[in-house]
Amino acid sequence: MNNATIRRGQPGKARPKVTGRRKAPVKRKSMFASAAALLPFPLEVVQKAVGYGAVALGIGVIAVGVTFLGLPQMAGVAAAEMVGRAGFEVKRIEVTGIDRMERMTVYAIATDQQSMAMPLVDLDDVRGRLMAQPWIAEARVSRRLPDTLLVDIVERKPAAVWQSQQQLSLIDGNGVVLEPVSPDAMPNLPLVIGPQANLQTAPLKTLLSAAPALGPMVAGATWVGNRRWDLRFQSGETLALPEGEQDARVALVKFARIDGTERLLGRGFVRFDMRIPGKFVVKVPPRSATTKIDTPSDAPKQDGQAGKIKDTDANSSGGENGTGEG
Template sequence: MSRRPAQAQRATTRRGEKPKPRGTARRPQRAGIVDQAIAGLPISPETLHKVTTWSIVGAVGAVVLTVGILAGVPQMIGVGMAQAVGDAGLRVDEIQIDGLKRMDRATVYEQVLDQDSRAMPLVDLGDVRARLLKFPWVKDARVSRRLPHTLHIYIDERVPAAIWQNHGRLMLIDADGVALEPVSAEAMPDLPLMIGDGANLQEAARKRLLDTQPGLKPLVKATSWVGNRRWDLFFTSGEKLQLPEGEVAAAAALKRFAAIDAAQRLLGRGNLGFDMRDESKLVVRRQGVIEAPQPAAPAPAPGPVLAPASGAPAAAPASAGIGQGEG
C-alpha cells in the first residue's frame, strides 16, 4: 500500500514538470549563422576551401622546415620536405615584374626560371636578386614571394643621361657613367653627347659645368673630355671652345665667354673656335688667321669683334668637326 502512492507521486511530479528544451534544438540555428557568413563573403566556397587548404599546407611546410633546421635534420631531408610542399601546390606558376621600361623582360624571366626547383620554398630570392644586379640596366632589385604561387620582382631601372662616344662606338650611359647598351648613329636619342676616354665618368661634372650657364647650354651639341683633365665644347653653330683645366677654372672661363658672346656675338659668325686654356685671354680662331687675344675682363664693353693681331702667325685651316680633341 505504501509503494503505490510513492510511484503515483513520482508519476505526478513528472507529468507536472515543464518540458525541458532539447539540446539539439539550437543546432540548426548555429549552422544557419555559419552558412550566412560564408554566403556573405565575396568569394565562392570552392575558392575559400582552396585558400584554406593552401594556408594550412604553407603553415605546415614552414613549421616542418623550421623544426628540421633547428633539430639539425640533414639538408636532403629539408629539401625533400620543401619539394613535397611544392608538389602540394606551393609552386612558382606566375612571375610578376614591375619597374621595367627599357630592359628586356625575357632576360628577367630567364634569371628567375633558372632554378633547380619551382617549389616556392626552394626559390633562392637572394640568388635571383644577385643575378639581376649583374645587368647594367638594373640599379637595384627586390624579390619576394606572394603565396601561393606568385613571385614578385621590382626592378629599379637606370635612366639614360647621355651618349658616350669612345673610339667610334656610341654607348648609352646613366648619370653615374654606367654604360648601359650600344646605340647606333641612326637611332641616337636626344641626349647630350660626350666624347673621349673616361668621359662617361665625368657626366656629373659636365652637367654641373653647363648648368652654370643655362643660356649657352642649349647651344652645346657635344662635349669632349680631353686628356682626362679638361673640356672642349662643340656648339651647334660649328665652333669649338677649349676650356682650361680644373672645374672652377673651367666654370669661370665659360662664364666669361658667355658675357663676351652676349656683348660681341662670337657664335654663329663663321669662327672656327675659341681658345681659353690660358685663363687670362680669349683667342678667336678664324679660317687662316688667329685673332688677337681678348684681355681678361669680367664684363667687356660692347664693341667690334677683335681685329687680327699685327704679325699674328698664320694658322692652318682648322676643322670645327667633332673629334677626340687635343691636349
C-alpha cells in the same frame, strides 16, 4: 470512478497527449566562430589566411632546419618539394618597373631555378643576377603565396651617349654603359667623347648648369687628357676650357656673358681658347676659306687665324697654336 480515462501502466494519472516534433537541442557557437563573426571580412578569408600562415611557418621551419639545425640537405629539399607539390610552387611571375630593358631577360633569370617549389627559390640569387644587368639600378624579389614570384625593377635613366674607340654607347648619369647605339639612331642626348669621359658625365652636367643659356647649344663634349673639357656647339665652334672644376666653371660663365653681348656663336669662328686664366683667344678660318665671317662694328678684333678679344675682366694676349691642346 469518474469519467477520466486511466491508461494502462500509469494508474491514477492521465498521459498527456504529445503533438508535433520534439525540438533539437541548440548548438552553441565555438569561440573561433564567434570571434570570426565580429570581423569585417568573411570567415573564408580568415581560414585562407590561417592556411597561408601555416604554410609560411612551415617554409620557415624547413629553412631553419636545413640551415641552422644541420639537417641533411636531402631531407630539407624533400620536405620543400612536398610543400611545392601541395600547390606552393612558382606558376606566375609579376614584373613591375620595366620600360627599356627586355622583359624576357627578367623572366629567364627568375625561372632559372633547380626547383620551382616556393621554399627552394633563392631570392638573393635571383636579385644578384638581376643586379648584374646593365639597365637595372635596383631590384626587389619576394614571394606571394601560394604561387607567385614578385619582381620589382628600378631602371637606370639614359643621360648621354659616350663615344670611345669609334664605338657609341648609351650611358646613365654615373657613366654605366647601358647598350650600344647605332649612328643612324642617335638619341637626343649629349655626346661625351674620349677615354673615361663616361665617368665625367655628372661633373659635366654640373658644369653646364652654371651657364643655362649655353647648355641647349652644346652638341658634344670631349674629355681631353683626362683633365679638362672641350665643348663643341651646334653651330660648329669649340670652346677649350681650363683644368679644374672651379676654373672651368668661371671660364664658362665668362664665355656666356661675352656671347650674350658680342654674339660669338654662329658667326663663323672656329675655336675659342680659355685654357689660360686671363686670356681669351679666338681662332678664325684661314683667309683662303670660303666661309665669310660677318663682322659688325662691335665685333672682336681679329688678326689672321688667331685673334684676341679684350674682356673687361681679363687682359688678352698670346696666340693660338690651332692644335686644340698646348
